[in-house]
Amino acid sequence: MIEFLRGKLLRRSPAQLLIDVGGVGYAVNVSLRTSELAGPEGVEIGIITHLHVREEAMELFGFGDSTEKTLFLMLLSVSGIGPRLALRILSSTTPADLGRMISGGDIRSLMLLKGIGKKTAEVMVASLRSSIAKMSWETRSETNFSTAESDALRDAIMGLVTLGVKEAQAEAAVRKAVQKTGDKATAGQLIALALQEV
Numbered sequence: 001m002i003e004f005l006r007g008k009l010l011r012r013s014p015a016q017l018l019i020d021v022g023g024v025g026y027a028v029n030v031s032l033r034t035s036e037l038a039g040p041e042g043v044e045i046g047i048i049t050h051l052h053v054r055e056e057a058m059e060l061f062g063f064g065d066s067t068e069k070t071l072f073l074m075l076l077s078v079s080g081i082g083p084r085l086a087l088r089i090l091s092s093t094t095p096a097d098l099g100r101m102i103s104g105g106d107i108r109s110l111m112l113l114k115g116i117g118k119k120t121a122e123v124m125v126a127s128l129r130s131s132i133a134k135m136s137w138e139t140r141s142e143t144n145f146s147t148a149e150s151d152a153l154r155d156a157i158m159g160l161v162t163l164g165v166k167e168a169q170a171e172a173a174v175r176k177a178v179q180k181t182g183d184k185a186t187a188g189q190l191i192a193l194a195l196q197e198v
Helices: 032-037 066-076 083-092 095-103 118-133 148-162 167-181 187-194
Strands: 004-012 016-021 024-029 044-053 058-063
Touching: 004 024, 016 032, 016 044, 024 058, 032 083, 044 066, 058 066, 058 083, 066 083, 066 095, 066 118, 066 167, 083 095, 095 118, 148 167, 148 187, 167 187
Parallel strands: none
Antiparallel strands: 004 016, 004 044, 016 024, 044 058
């Protein structure tokens, strides 16, 4: 599976990024939020991805942070929500606000999101409420993943994932390491410190 891409952003639209990775162009479907975080065309970016495989197609979806990806995968587990609708939902609100709506059982607010009717909102709450209530929202930062700092951060997170650490746990540990070291640490230094947290 393709879990992460790093390359030059060739083209950006509200719903899709075209990224050149070693001479291969990857079309990555994204939320409006992730598109805005990507920065201007021509910069090098890193992006967390999910390859969605169906009988008739393979599509690549990208996320500005692991929280957004986690919510995307959770939404896919809800009956009646496919990847396109999941992206529309994530484009309509922030991950933190969506998490609060679901964990708080706020059907009315969920129904204001694009493509969500009462029945789907009720199924979302019933299916995801307990899982989402366990997630922490206040510590998630809205980092721009085109910066050098977040390049090191994402490299460290992906390094920990490669070592067998769960992605959410890896991100939390790396963010704690960043608080100790500041924004000048390399990915290797962050991994070494983060391993003490997991």
